[in-house]
Amino acid sequence: MAYIEPAPIKDRENPLESMMERFNIAAEKLGLSDEVYNVLKNPARQVIVSLPITMDNGKIQVFEGIRVVHSNILGPAKGGIRFAPDVHLDEVKALAAWMTWKCAVVDIPYGGGKGGVRCNPREMSKGEIERLMRAYTMAMIDVFGPDKDIPAPDMGTGPREMAWLMDEYSKAHGMTVNSVVTGKPLVLGGSLGRTEATGRGVMVSALAAMQKLKINPFQATCAVQGFGNVGSWAARLLEERGLKVVAISDHTGAFYDEKGIDIVKAIEFRDANGGHLEGFKGGDKMEDPMDLLTLDVDVLVPAAVEDVITAKNVDQIKAKLIVEGANGPTSAKADAIINEKGIMAVPDILANAGGVTVSYFEWVQNRLGYKWTADRVNRRSDRIMKDAFEHVYEASKKYDVPMRIAAYIVAIDKVAKTYTFRGGY
Numbered sequence: 001m002a003y004i005e006p007a008p009i010k011d012r013e014n015p016l017e018s019m020m021e022r023f024n025i026a027a028e029k030l031g032l033s034d035e036v037y038n039v040l041k042n043p044a045r046q047v048i049v050s051l052p053i054t055m056d057n058g059k060i061q062v063f064e065g066i067r068v069v070h071s072n073i074l075g076p077a078k079g080g081i082r083f084a085p086d087v088h089l090d091e092v093k094a095l096a097a098w099m100t101w102k103c104a105v106v107d108i109p110y111g112g113g114k115g116g117v118r119c120n121p122r123e124m125s126k127g128e129i130e131r132l133m134r135a136y137t138m139a140m141i142d143v144f145g146p147d148k149d150i151p152a153p154d155m156g157t158g159p160r161e162m163a164w165l166m167d168e169y170s171k172a173h174g175m176t177v178n179s180v181v182t183g184k185p186l187v188l189g190g191s192l193g194r195t196e197a198t199g200r201g202v203m204v205s206a207l208a209a210m211q212k213l214k215i216n217p218f219q220a221t222c223a224v225q226g227f228g229n230v231g232s233w234a235a236r237l238l239e240e241r242g243l244k245v246v247a248i249s250d251h252t253g254a255f256y257d258e259k260g261i262d263i264v265k266a267i268e269f270r271d272a273n274g275g276h277l278e279g280f281k282g283g284d285k286m287e288d289p290m291d292l293l294t295l296d297v298d299v300l301v302p303a304a305v306e307d308v309i310t311a312k313n314v315d316q317i318k319a320k321l322i323v324e325g326a327n328g329p330t331s332a333k334a335d336a337i338i339n340e341k342g343i344m345a346v347p348d349i350l351a352n353a354g355g356v357t358v359s360y361f362e363w364v365q366n367r368l369g370y371k372w373t374a375d376r377v378n379r380r381s382d383r384i385m386k387d388a389f390e391h392v393y394e395a396s397k398k399y400d401v402p403m404r405i406a407a408y409i410v411a412i413d414k415v416a417k418t419y420t421f422r423g424g425y
Contacts, residue, residue, distance in 0.1 A: 021332035026408035045069040049139040067115040070096035077113030080154025087116035101411035102349040137168040146179040153183040179366035182359035191362035193377035199233025201354020204385040206323045218242035221297040226304030252276045255283030302329035324348040347404040
């Protein structure tokens with residue numbers, strides 16, 4: 001049966017359309033030629049596969065797997081694999097394009113890719129997830145490669161799944177190929193500093209923006225939506241640097257304490273509680289978790305999923321600074337209102353690029369066969385993130401545009417110039 005692209009989800013703005021709206025504005029500012037525009041707006045490769053998996057009950061279930069390579073102009077594609085029930089092609093295409101711009105904005109030699117499998121890992125056993133990941137790897141065996149397309153963890157996957165991917169790919173090639181994937185366990189060639197890398201990048205971006213806005217970290221308040229890897233590390237590192245984190249949330253609820261939440265205790269509770277915050281006593285549970293986004297705080301970190309700040313709730317945002325830990329948490333329609341309100345928004349393709357930066361370091365170490373210390377990883381990552389922020393901030397002033405459009409301008413300009421030098425046919 002032919003693949004039928006799913007219809008847009010009701011009451012949810014299309015992430016691909018949101019990405020393209022920003023892309024179009026930046027392309028116009030740059031005066032991009034039609035040739036380069038058409039090359040950059042279209043994915044280089046889209047692969048959709050069916051994955052028949054034997055479930056624990058002995059029955060065969062067929063899952064849909066997707067991999068999109070948006071660009072390989074700067075180098076091999078780079079991007080995560082998400083296991084989630086609502087994975088769809090437009091989402092994966094948008095995330096792949098975001099990865100292209102993210103890699104370009106922090107000046108690392110990768111293009112963008114993204115993958116996903118439509119499933120619910122919370123309802124699957126370890127064995128079922130392993131069989132699914134190995135089947136997905138084999139289906140993409142000609143797509144993946146250390147010099148072609150390098151996956152990484154995303155929603156619903158982690159180091160365990162990346163280890164299975166590396167093992168399956170290595171078996172197919174008759175040798176250990178640890179550079180085919182990043183976000184692996186340390187013993188398989190993972191990098192020190194990788195776990196906290198994305199949250200650390202959010203922290204570095206937040207502090208750089210606060211310096212521009214003259215916000216004193218030791219007098220600032222912060223709310224963090226999403227308490228997974230990115231949100232919890234961002235909250236912890238921001239707290240260590242003086243900010244008072246007054247609200248945190250995950251899919252089980254939001255918690256608020258005007259005196260500040262003890263983030264280390266919240267992380268310890270989450271880890272001992274099946275990975276979620278439900279039942280946390282270190283703050284008052286908020287009636288509506290989405291109210292976290294509209295709290296009167298200095299810094300708001302949306303680090304959960306895309307499209308949480310929309311035209312419906314953006315009027316109520318009170319934060320002076322938004323630092324996007326998640327991919328695409330702000331819809332395009334909300335951007336204009338954020339700009340009118342004078343709120344600085346450090347966009348996802350800059351703020352959460354710490355993860356792909358340290359993924360790049362992991363790949364480099366795998367290729368060298370030599371491990372760096374955590375201090376070296378953090379020092380180099382912080383420098384890259386600070387330099388990227390300054391470049392985007394300068395572009396923002398030069399073109400008189402918000403930080404989001406400035407980030408797209410910096411990224412698209414780099415990819416467009418590289419394409420022009422390489423040439424088309």
